[in-house]
Amino acid sequence: MSTDQISVTIDLGDRSYPIDIAEGLLSDPALFSQCPKASMAVIVTNDVVAPLYAATLEASLRRYYPRVHTVILPDGEEFKTWQTLQKIFDGLLENGADRKTVLFALGGGVVGDMTGFAAASYMRGVPFVQVPTTLLAQVDSSVGGKTAINHPLGKNMIGAFYQPQLVVCDLETLDTLPERELAAGIGEIIKYGPIYDMEFFSWLEANMPALLRRDRAALAHAVKRSCEIKAWVVGQDEREGGLRAILNFGHTFGHAIEAGMGYGNWLHGEGVAAGMVMAAELSRRLGMVDAAFVARLRALIERAGLPVRGAVIDEQDNAGRYLQLMRVDKKSEAGEIRFVLIDGPGKAVVKPAPDALVREVIDACCAPT
């Protein structure tokens, strides 16, 4: 079935921009008429996405840019490093990219985060456009201007708040997404329920089978509603002075799993999925939600094919290792970990929790299944 084009606006004053959502957008050159003019466009993508979509995007962009150059990075979270970022800078400088050159991030969250940081830093800032081709990137990482690379001691530690000019979510690109990555994207979609919109959560419960079989209309609604919620939150708090941190529900535990297992072993959305169950369980032990809520969240995550238990990342002192990794989280202050907790379904708060209680949650949620 076909979907109508949807546009969601991120309202940030003179940094506002649209998120366009529909099928077939990559091959619709008219869409790109709204991009900044320049003598060159540079597409940054990875070696999995390039054979699928680079030629289509190049053809669309050639209508507007005399020169279109493509930089191809290796695929995977383990390459979200300075070394890979350098490949983008090398490609830009070797091809004579100037301050007006427009970068296009064609791929998932890793490509988007790295291209965004490259755009923020190249000659102290050039314009860029997000063209997310994974569900996770369409519903979360391509929207809101968070860009970063990983540091060996922590995920997304080096980066910038830097907004794109436009986000292009072509639903057709989800056809080629591996099942595991589709599920990981659904993990980030589920997130928006507990923190903000339990009506959307109910919709997800009713429509999980449609999402899993990639029904276009269901995907369109899920992407749209996710972007609307994210747009609202980012519009209130662009630089994460407070509210925006609620979007990191499940991420504190999740980042520890990702780092503890070695980047690339657990997908980001998988870490977030198990992390949401752990954060919900912590909320329950703090008396903020009941067991029925935790069970309901766990059930939906399980139906999406996502992990509901944390990984054992240290055989000797698992909880200790979690705590150690979580202390370098960006939400920490003076060594105190701050968790995104659910204070009643549909409402998130950010606050610390006693180490002993956190250890209990880790022990309960990571025991062998």
Next chain:
Amino acid sequence: MSTDQISVTIDLGDRSYPIDIAEGLLSDPALFSQCPKASMAVIVTNDVVAPLYAATLEASLRRYYPRVHTVILPDGEEFKTWQTLQKIFDGLLENGADRKTVLFALGGGVVGDMTGFAAASYMRGVPFVQVPTTLLAQVDSSVGGKTAINHPLGKNMIGAFYQPQLVVCDLETLDTLPERELAAGIGEIIKYGPIYDMEFFSWLEANMPALLRRDRAALAHAVKRSCEIKAWVVGQDEREGGLRAILNFGHTFGHAIEAGMGYGNWLHGEGVAAGMVMAAELSRRLGMVDAAFVARLRALIERAGLPVRGAVIDEQDNAGRYLQLMRVDKKSEAGEIRFVLIDGPGKAVVKPAPDALVREVIDACCAPT
């Protein structure tokens, strides 16, 4: 003689900040009460400046910050690289720096540029304070929020516009500055005459001996007037959409000399000095200033002990190599080099020039003396 404390404000709305200029500021803890509060301060400095001033600054900061940690980098433009920047990130993460940690850049332009970029990028942005200890940094690089590292293919290619919270210019630190670096700083001061203020230029002509013997009152006036002009320009055009580029007078040729000779062989201020003569000569050949103006500029630069001739950076094709290096300048657009030219003394414009004429200028200004 003693100097009164002077304060110049950079007016950028909610990113405004003061530049405090006086002697003895490093050992005046009251001064730092205006810095953001946090549980930790991190001083970034280099192995030349650290033994001279790190302990003094640490002592002043301990009054406000429970933890003060110092990161010491190798000294020199050739270390203005990602590898060195990583040492700052390592130091921050290993010491548990969080989003509120305040960075203090104690040193010259290289330390300031790198610390500023580290502050812009660490956890997507932490506050920082510039404590410039060289004349060049006090009159130019510490003010205005340009931060960067070099790329093998071009100077300052990777960076951010990121404003400090405060700039502390302690004139006492200039006592220990090597003569060559004092002269390099005077090069950047001279720049403000031709581009904006010929009255200041006349003052410099009258006071060059006082500056060279490090007369405190003369230095205080030169730093203050330079900061005032820079503050005005940056206040008009923070992100170099247009006007701000005039501050790069002499820098297009100068960057080519620095890169062509290998970073660290010519000081930045030395490249700018010879570059100003070359840019003035190009302006003359375009009919924008007369020979008397070029001679007057050259004479003042020479009195400061700075080079007035460009380096020969390629024995075979010197002009060709200059052009090649200048094409990657950040002011270039679509491969066309844009020069800061003097359109009558005291007024700068940014425009391209014919390659043939630029070659003539390079040949005339780089011939063996």
